[in-house]
Amino acid sequence: MNxxxxxxxxxxxxxxxxxxxxxxxxxxxxxKLAKQFQAHVWVGVSEDGPWxxxxxxxxxxAMKTPTQTKLxxxxxxxDAPNAVDALVQLxxxxxxxxxxxxx
Amino acid sequence: MTGSSRKTATLRxxxxxxxxxxxxxxxxxxxxxxxTRRDRGSPQQEAALLERxxxxxxxxxxxxxxxxxDADAEAILAFQVAMLEDEVVTAPAFSAxxxxxxxxxxxxxxxxxxxxxxxxxxxLYFRARAADMRDMRDRVLRRVTGTAAAAVPAGSIIVAxxxxxxxxxxIDWDGGGAALLEGSPNSHVSMLARARGVPMIxxxxxxxxxxxxxxxxxxxxxxxxxxxxxxxxxxxxxRQQAAELARxxxxxxxxxxxxxxxxxxxxxxxNVADGSELEKxxxxxxxxxxLVRTELLLRTxxxxxDEEKQYNTYRRIMEWAGGKPVTIRTLDAGGDKPIPGxxxxxxxxxxxxxxxxxxxxxxxxxxxxxLRALARAAAHGPLKVMVPMVTGPRELDHVRSLLEATVSxxxxxxxxxxxxxLGIMVEVPAVAVTIDLFDAEFYSIGSNDLIxxxxxxxxxxxxxxxxxxPLQPAVLxxxxxxxxxxxxxxxxxxxxxxxxxxxxxxPALLDVGLRCLSVAPAALGRVxxxxxxxxxxxxxxxxxxxxSA
Numbered sequence: 001m002n003x004x005x006x007x008x009x010x011x012x013x014x015x016x017x018x019x020x021x022x023x024x025x026x027x028x029x030x031x032k033l034a035k036q037f038q039a040h041v042w043v044g045v046s047e048d049g050p051w052x053x054x055x056x057x058x059x060x061x062a063m064k065t066p067t068q069t070k071l072x073x074x075x076x077x078x079d080a081p082n083a084v085d086a087l088v089q090l091x092x093x094x095x096x097x098x099x100x101x102x103x
Numbered sequence: 104m105t106g107s108s109r110k111t112a113t114l115r116x117x118x119x120x121x122x123x124x125x126x127x128x129x130x131x132x133x134x135x136x137x138x139t140r141r142d143r144g145s146p147q148q149e150a151a152l153l154e155r156x157x158x159x160x161x162x163x164x165x166x167x168x169x170x171x172x173d174a175d176a177e178a179i180l181a182f183q184v185a186m187l188e189d190e191v192v193t194a195p196a197f198s199a200x201x202x203x204x205x206x207x208x209x210x211x212x213x214x215x216x217x218x219x220x221x222x223x224x225x226x227l228y229f230r231a232r233a234a235d236m237r238d239m240r241d242r243v244l245r246r247v248t249g250t251a252a253a254a255v256p257a258g259s260i261i262v263a264x265x266x267x268x269x270x271x272x273x274i275d276w277d278g279g280g281a282a283l284l285e286g287s288p289n290s291h292v293s294m295l296a297r298a299r300g301v302p303m304i305x306x307x308x309x310x311x312x313x314x315x316x317x318x319x320x321x322x323x324x325x326x327x328x329x330x331x332x333x334x335x336x337x338x339x340x341x342r343q344q345a346a347e348l349a350r351x352x353x354x355x356x357x358x359x360x361x362x363x364x365x366x367x368x369x370x371x372x373x374n375v376a377d378g379s380e381l382e383k384x385x386x387x388x389x390x391x392x393x394l395v396r397t398e399l400l401l402r403t404x405x406x407x408x409d410e411e412k413q414y415n416t417y418r419r420i421m422e423w424a425g426g427k428p429v430t431i432r433t434l435d436a437g438g439d440k441p442i443p444g445x446x447x448x449x450x451x452x453x454x455x456x457x458x459x460x461x462x463x464x465x466x467x468x469x470x471x472x473x474l475r476a477l478a479r480a481a482a483h484g485p486l487k488v489m490v491p492m493v494t495g496p497r498e499l500d501h502v503r504s505l506l507e508a509t510v511s512x513x514x515x516x517x518x519x520x521x522x523x524x525l526g527i528m529v530e531v532p533a534v535a536v537t538i539d540l541f542d543a544e545f546y547s548i549g550s551n552d553l554i555x556x557x558x559x560x561x562x563x564x565x566x567x568x569x570x571x572x573p574l575q576p577a578v579l580x581x582x583x584x585x586x587x588x589x590x591x592x593x594x595x596x597x598x599x600x601x602x603x604x605x606x607x608x609x610p611a612l613l614d615v616g617l618r619c620l621s622v623a624p625a626a627l628g629r630v631x632x633x634x635x636x637x638x639x640x641x642x643x644x645x646x647x648x649x650x651s652a
Contacts (some may be wrong), residue, residue, distance in 0.1 A: 024181075025234075027185075028182060053191070057188075064226055
């Protein structure tokens with residue numbers, strides 16, 4: 001699947017295949033990773049937003065994203081490209097890699 | 104007791120008994136009184152207090168996580184830690200504190216809003232998260248107030264500011280009891296305590312409880328005895344033995360039909376909250392069910408629209424009664440019993456507002472669903488449908504025409520049903536005064552609300568309890584008038600308020616001619632015993648009233 005085509009400089013999409021959707025466990029990993037960056041990081045389910053603060057577990061959960069959804073990430077700040085890379089990588093690996101490939 | 108620790112002096116605290124009984128056990132303070140009584144700090148101090156509590160709660164959870172080997176438990180704990188680290192979750196509490204709330208008020212209120220959002224979600228997964236949110240809320244609150252984790256061993260003597268009914272139901276009360284600093288005799292938790300025979304006092308004096316480990320709760324005289332000395336322990340044991348004898352006497356009466364010392368048969372019915380209490384009760388111990396409070400069964404809008412669920416619940420109650428009469432009250436929401444999205448919010452005086460049948464007639468579709476379920480249940484036995492908060496005859500006429508239309512529709516659809524008897528709850532003084540104007544098949548006197556409306560005393564106010572004495576003449580005269588009218592015209596009349604379960608009131612009710620009482624399940628034996636000791640007053644109904652006037 002050609003999931004990570006670039007939408008703009010910092011917004012990219014990735015296919016969410018985790019069977020639970022973006023529920024507690026994956027959402028915790030996602031927000032933890034997002035918090036490692038200085039940049040503001042947002043997640044959405046459409047390229048036009050609405051955008052959700054990817055550092056807030058409460059907000060990310062409230063999206064109630066089911067499995068088989070295309071997720072979009074965008075960021076703003078010094079390390080924005082790295083942040084988006086890392087998050088896309090996390091989702092693509094089906095949340096198995098909370099590795100340091102985002103550094 | 105032990106040589107190493109200094110013995111704490113006995114301390115006696117007074118309160119109002121709301122559910123009689125004696126209990127002795129380990130003291131458990133559920134909420135530090137500081138929770139509401141401590142001096143509020145500056146917003147900066149309150150914010151620092153909450154910040155500390157959040158940190159402590161996160162550390163507690165991290166400790167728990169380190170100790171657990173169960174992946175699911177770990178995930179639940181990780182979720183709570185992540186939520187507590189999220190500013191989106193915590194910021195509203197800090198904003199509330201900035202506006203003047205205490206740390207616990209700010210936290211509790213902001214969590215309530217978020218819990219509600221989860222609780223109302225359609226997605227089952229999200230709804231389940233509400234339980235996690237409550238867990239977090241309470242963990243942080245315990246940290247704010249410095250209270251130990253609230254695992255309550257069975258049979259404890261619990262001291263709390265107040266107890267939400269749901270919390271009450273979670274606790275194993277076997278042999279224990281509760282003393283509340285707030286609360287009132289008519290709060291729901293007091294009713295639950297009476298229904299389940301859990302000794303309870305409310306409005307208790309406050310005092311520091313540090314150092315006290317054991318307590319005796321005397322919910323006969325309204326007293327909590329902390330660190331009881333030898334004399335208090337001996338007295339407790341003696342009285343407990345006497346109470347056991349009395350219980351044995353009650354148990355003997357429980358299985359027998361109620362008959363006065365003069366040989367008159369009195370019907371003793373039972374009040375039912377949500378039907379779950381029926382499992383433990385032998386139908387032979389009562390003459391039927393005098394009140395089913397359907398607002399305790401129907402808590403959400405989904406329940407209100409679910410005819411099948413209602414029908415099954417009502418049918419099960421009919422089957423339990425096995426041919427004895429069952430009176431089911433139509434939805435009595437409003438007042439202190441809100442249903443989100445159904446009751447009217449923000450009324451200045453909800454007890455005098457849109458509640459009971461007033462509310463039902465604003466939602467004819469909801470009432471019709473309930474009437475359909477009731478008419479179908481009526482096919483399973485003698486069912487009586489009681490309409491609450493009726494003020495004028497037209498309200499009853501309105502409900503009757505809806506009921507008739509409902510039964511006719513069911514018959515057309517060939518759905519098994521029967522026309523239940525339709526009667527009214529007599530609780531608005533206007534009805535008691537003009538009882539002859541109502542074309543009802545039976546009357547059930549709701550003494551709790553009748554007393555509150557006749558004496559102009561709010562049920563919630565513990566301070567007005569002297570004015571609300573059920574034995575004062577105004578209330579008794581109204582009851583007498585209703586019973587007289589009913590007796591003359593051969594209309595069934597019963598009384599289903601707390602008065603009927605109060606052995607102090609039973610002789611007065613028999614004096615005014617009442618021969619049918621509907622009581623709390625825990626009071627069945629006691630009330631039957633009181634009836635068995637009763638001799639018909641020679642001078643008729645006015646006797647006791649004159650004495651108490």
